[in-house]
Amino acid sequence: MASTSSERPSSSCSISRLHYDVFISFRGEDTRYDFTNHLYTALLGAGIFAFRDGENLQRGETIDSELTKAIEGFQGQIVLPVFYHVDPSDVRNHTGPFAINIAHGPSVNDERIQKWRDALRLVGHLAGWHLNQRDLVGMESSGKEMMDLVNKRLKDVLFIGIWGVGGVGKTTLAEIIYCKISQGFYDKSFIYFKHDTETGNLVSYQNEVLKHIFKREFDITCIYKGKQIIKKMLCGRKVLIALDNVSEKGQLDAIVGSHDWFGQGSIIIITSEDKQLLVTHDVDDIYEVKPLDNSKALELFSWNAFKQAHPENDFVDLSNDFVKHAQGLSLALECFGSFLHNKEIDVWKSYLCELEENSEGEILTKLEIIYKRILDRNVKELFLDIAFFFKGMDKNRVANILNDPSYLANLAFLPNNSLITIFQGKL
Template structure:
């Protein structure tokens, strides 16, 4: 069972239904109409293509409700293919099955529903005319009104989904139509949801906001930038949004770790190749260079509505390898970019900017508790030190997860106390390494040195005060601070003072500490104790040197 926030119980059902799938396809149909003809041929073709397909072979009437095995099959299928025939709506079991399929789709956005209109038209379902009107006239006499209303709404809803109509495709030839259905199912099954953490405290409201933006029905080509410091959850949010929406687009691609991949030999071409494979349904293309790849991408994205996510972008050339202008995309396409660089794109190019915030204290304690205790609150006796560790994390999900997972329930309170004291003196190495990516990505030594100066000496100081001092030391402080802000390394508060997240601060000072075990050999000294020891040591050395010189002079005389 997935661990989820008690405040968001729906997540449990979504994750459990979407992560375990016994069948590729659940095949729904009216048995008397097509069981031994069209549906049988379609079932055979799906199985032959390698899809685990469920169909109900029971010819006997089902009784008053859907059998439990049918409910489980719907729940544990990745897709549902519904064959609508003239008499489909005459069966109350088929209608109940339809309601359950649509409920499965609502609970799990990655569940694909493909309506197949065999000898009816989508408008027949939408308006419920012809044979459907006759069926509902009979249902109205024998079934509760609320049940009939539910069936009508389900038919209207499924009629608006993208489906396949026999009369409109393959010139009405059933064999060609079946082959086309199998091909479409192959494309849909190849596009699978991405893995996301089971525990996503504090992210659901942000995900819902971005889903609304993606689902506004606009034909505009939109660019969304999700930015924030390392470890704050940008990629997790982007993956969740992608999982909820990729089925709405004709093509989709999630390009993960763009920065890391681009630094590999021929990395930009690798990115282009992956993108083309994704949106061309697995077709491999050989690309010789970035320019050739860009031409192929522009041709592909101009012909279909796509959802494109570029994760962890830190330089403009990584974007330029994928697209030059958003106007080249097919209407309604959407691009999502996650980055630590707030001004990666010019303002006029971006449709929406979403800054990911740190968690509040309640959310932080809940996330830490799931990782440390397997529940949404600390065990009795561990509350005080849990709260102190959470306070040390400053609402950063990465830190809460790493430190929560590193604590052990079997350890005594003294061990927890010692662990906290160690953290305050020596930052966790795993967290430092992940946060350091932002520092290493700064454009030059000027900005890196400026960052270290601020981390060691100027936190909480007035911005003008810092500028006056560091400009006198040959720094270009104003533009340097802006670069640090753009990289989510520092912030300016409402009092115009320079601030830094505690974990970023610890990372900066740890970089300096790693220069040498001996404080006097480091580039910066900020702790009073170290400064006093260095000055004392220097004073002793000076006295020794002075004494040596005096003795030498006396010897000469």
């Protein structure tokens, strides 16, 4: 977990606060020499002076007071948790390995246990990044092939399209590539289009792209004027822009009209179900995301249903049946697996019967069965609100708009069941 100072410390602060820009707090030798080391090196390479916590704090010792203060937002600090091969819901709810560690750890007093529980609950509710093995299943080869296209860099400005059917993993692949190459860009923006975007609403996306890049608010009210501003302000800048779920030519024309809108070295990533749309916009390369083969599909399903790479012995045949119904689509595999996690075998059989009755139906019909089964009225309403109004919006901003005390609890339920994703704090 990294905490960054949002303002310069006063002269009364300690030497360490004056000296370091970022504190990295982590646990586990496997992360020290792998993920944490890469993060530390990348921060230094970007000119950010980072301090690695965990060097002196051994397992079972009292929580670092600096980390506790950072979690509480002490003196303007921002905390950015990275859940590396850890489920945030386990952190929040003290389940899985966290329940075992607390229940069977060293003998400690109740007050100390409560401090750990409170700290875990705080961290588990913070917006951050969830990196898990299941996120990469089936994406290894796609990611490598996409990076090969990016690295060709035959032109000064690269437009690259990601095409495939709905639910196949286009957004996930775009996010992976965006994260891989984003460290080479100071100016960047990731935009998620809603399915019902109207022409009049495109100015809000123009404003959002410019806000991401220039770190200030814009007040564009006319699409044509917005095009002029984007071209004028970005034509000399090396930018990374990702546009997800593009369905209309007007969306591209409004934000990434042509190659000459951007500076040398810029990369524009576009995901769409419409290949002709990408061809018409003169993208340089189009990468097709194909459904997972049976082996990878079973592995992805298993990570969601069993939190491991393969099914439990009593569930092998049933797992293969669900994989067949998912048709290789990542979204369906994640939804099926998440719904069935920790369910009794009778529930599996009952749900499979429902799917068999709809065996000729579209995959969306099958996913609707999950939607009806697992969501209560309040969660359903939140799910629909996100789908129609809040997709791509910061989750904290949505909290302020809804002003609903049950928002966080309901929101936590949706990604845990693979019904939505939260990427860099955005829904």
